[in-house]
Amino acid sequence: MKKLLKTLICLIFPVLMVFVGITAMAEGQDKEKDWTEQALKAFDAQDYETSLYYFTLLADTGDPYAQYATAALYFNGWGTDQDFEKAAEYARMSADQGIAASQSILAHMYLNGLGVEQDIAKAAMLNQLAADGGDAEAQNALGWMYDNGIGVEQDYVKAKEYYQLAADQGQPDAQTNLGILYENGSGVPQSYETAAAYYQLAADQGQPVAQTNLGILYENGNGVPQSYETAAKYYQLAADQNYALAQACLAQLYEFGDGVEQSSEMSLKYYQLAADQGDSMGQWGMGKAYQFGVGVDVDYVKAAEYYQLSADQEDPDGLECLGYLYLEGLGVEQSMEKAIELYELAAERGSEEAQRQLLTLGQ
Numbered sequence: 001m002k003k004l005l006k007t008l009i010c011l012i013f014p015v016l017m018v019f020v021g022i023t024a025m026a027e028g029q030d031k032e033k034d035w036t037e038q039a040l041k042a043f044d045a046q047d048y049e050t051s052l053y054y055f056t057l058l059a060d061t062g063d064p065y066a067q068y069a070t071a072a073l074y075f076n077g078w079g080t081d082q083d084f085e086k087a088a089e090y091a092r093m094s095a096d097q098g099i100a101a102s103q104s105i106l107a108h109m110y111l112n113g114l115g116v117e118q119d120i121a122k123a124a125m126l127n128q129l130a131a132d133g134g135d136a137e138a139q140n141a142l143g144w145m146y147d148n149g150i151g152v153e154q155d156y157v158k159a160k161e162y163y164q165l166a167a168d169q170g171q172p173d174a175q176t177n178l179g180i181l182y183e184n185g186s187g188v189p190q191s192y193e194t195a196a197a198y199y200q201l202a203a204d205q206g207q208p209v210a211q212t213n214l215g216i217l218y219e220n221g222n223g224v225p226q227s228y229e230t231a232a233k234y235y236q237l238a239a240d241q242n243y244a245l246a247q248a249c250l251a252q253l254y255e256f257g258d259g260v261e262q263s264s265e266m267s268l269k270y271y272q273l274a275a276d277q278g279d280s281m282g283q284w285g286m287g288k289a290y291q292f293g294v295g296v297d298v299d300y301v302k303a304a305e306y307y308q309l310s311a312d313q314e315d316p317d318g319l320e321c322l323g324y325l326y327l328e329g330l331g332v333e334q335s336m337e338k339a340i341e342l343y344e345l346a347a348e349r350g351s352e353e354a355q356r357q358l359l360t361l362g363q
Contacts, residue, residue: 032058032061032063035054035057035058036054036058036066038050038054039051039053039054039055039058039066039069042054043069047079048073048078048079048080049079049080050079051069051073051078051079052070052073052074052078052079052080053079055069055070055073056070059090059093062093064093064094064097064098064099064102065094065099067090067091067093067094067097067099067102068090068091068094068099068101068102068105070086070090071086071087071088071089071090071091071094071102071105072087072105074086074087074090075087075091075105075109083115084109084114084115084116085115085116086115087105087109087114087115088106088109088114088115088116091105091106091109092106095126095129098133100129100130100133100134100135100138101130101135101137103126103127103129103130103133103135103138104126104127104130104135104137104138104141105137106126107122107123107124107125107126107127107130107138107141108123108137108141110122110123110126111123111141111150111151120150120151121151123145123151124142124145124150124151124152126138127141127142127145128142131162131165136165136166136169136170136171136174137166137171139162139163139165139166139169139171139174140162140163140166140171140173140174140177142162143158143159143160143161143162143163143166143174143177144159144177146158146159146162147159147163147177147181147186155187156181156186156187156188157187159177159181159186159187160178160181160187160188162174163177163178163181164178167198167201170201170205172201172202172205172206172207172210173202173207175198175199175201175202175205175207175210176198176199176202176207176209176210176213178198179194179195179196179197179198179199179202179210179213180195180213182194182195182198183195183213183217191223192217192222192223192224193223193224194223195213195217195223196214196217196222196223196224198210199211199213199214199217200214203234203237206237206241208237208238208241208243208246209238209243211234211235211237211238211243211246212234212235212238212243212245212246212249214234215230215231215232215233215234215235215238215246215249216231216249218230218231218234219231219249219253219258219259227259228253228258228259228260229259229260230259231249231253231258231259232250232253232258232259232260234246235247235249235250235253236250239270239273242273242277244273244274244277244278244279244282245274245279245281247270247271247273247274247277247279247282248270248271248274248279248281248282248285249281250270251266251267251268251269251270251271251274251282251285252267252281252285254266254267254270255267255285255294264294264295265295267285267289267294267295268286268289268294268295268296270282271285271286271289272286275306275309278309280309280310280313280315280318281310281315281317283306283307283309283310283313283315283318284306284307284310284315284317284318284321286302286306287302287303287304287305287306287307287310287318287321287322288303288321289303290302290303290306291303291321291325291330299331300325300330300331300332301331302331303321303325303330303331304322304325304330304331304332307321307322307325308322310322311342311345314345314349315349316345316346316347316349316350316351316354317346317351319342319343319345319346319349319351319354320342320343320346320351320353320354320357322342323338323339323340323341323342323343323346323354323357324339324357326338326339326342327339327357336361339361340358340361340363342354343357343358343361343363344358344363
């Protein structure tokens with residue numbers, strides 16, 4: 001059974017660096033002007049080692065934009081070994097001079113304890129500074145913090161406010177997060193149509209969560225015309241980026257031949273890819289494959305192992321299927337008590353099949 005999940009975006013500093021105001025460095029002395037030209041020329045040629053060398057020379061003169069560039073290169077491990085401590089050192093120098101992009105990257109480091117001791121309150125403060133300075137990454141990050149009540153009091157209205165600021169600048173993660181708010185009616189009027197519009201903006205930029213969520217809307221016909229073919233297209237785009245939920249959703253389409261040519265082999269492939277990443281739907285799919293011998297030999301013990309992994313994440317389908325194995329004593333020691341316990345948990349989480357089983361058992 002397909003589940004519409006609220007998928008939260010991880011805060012990851014973008015690989016693409018935007019050198020805001022970098023040309024200001026060229027206005028100094030001739031030597032610094034030459035360093036700037038050499039740094040940018042090397043960066044454009046993807047000679048990051050040389051770029052880092054010249055940016056570091058400039059950064060050590062106190063130039064805040066060069067400090068940001070140096071921090072970003074160390075953060076991403078471009079032209080050098082990845083070094084979060086050095087990245088934090090240079091980002092802090094630049095952030096102290098009011099560079100919003102540096103405040104944003106430093107906030108991310110404090111949030112995740114990268115190169116610095118984790119400090120959620122400081123991360124929120126730095127994101128606020130950077131967001132006020134117009135940095136889209138920080139606006140999205142601050143929205144995420146309000147969305148989840150991390151470092152600030154949970155407030156969907158404020159989350160929407162900051163997501164909107166970033167989304168209006170074309171930030172794809174913010175567009176995705178804004179879509180999720182509209183899909184779930186969190187801090188905004190519930191609207192599948194508006195959710196689909198924001199997912200589309202982000203999906204067109206290659207955002208895998210947006211592609212997957214848009215695929216789910218197309219599969220279910222929520223806010224868009226129902227189309228398994230279009231759902232499959234977007235799932236495939238995200239699955240190709242190794243996004244686990246998309247792989248599991250695509251596996252289910254192959255399982256039933258919805259929008260794609262039915263293929264047990266392809267279904268098993270994508271369920272396995274998702275399960276290997278810890279996706280509960282993928283684990284449930286692999287459990288089904290072993291229970292019914294779809295693409296593999298029947299193996300109730302393996303089926304129980306995969307269902308247990310899914311159930312451990314409170315997946316209602318995993319709970320219900322594991323309950324059935326306990327009811328029948330397949331791959332596990334038969335236990336009516338355990339079966340009823342699992343069915344009750346699954347029913348609480350929306351499993352209609354578990355509810356039917358409980359009625360059958362007189363519960």
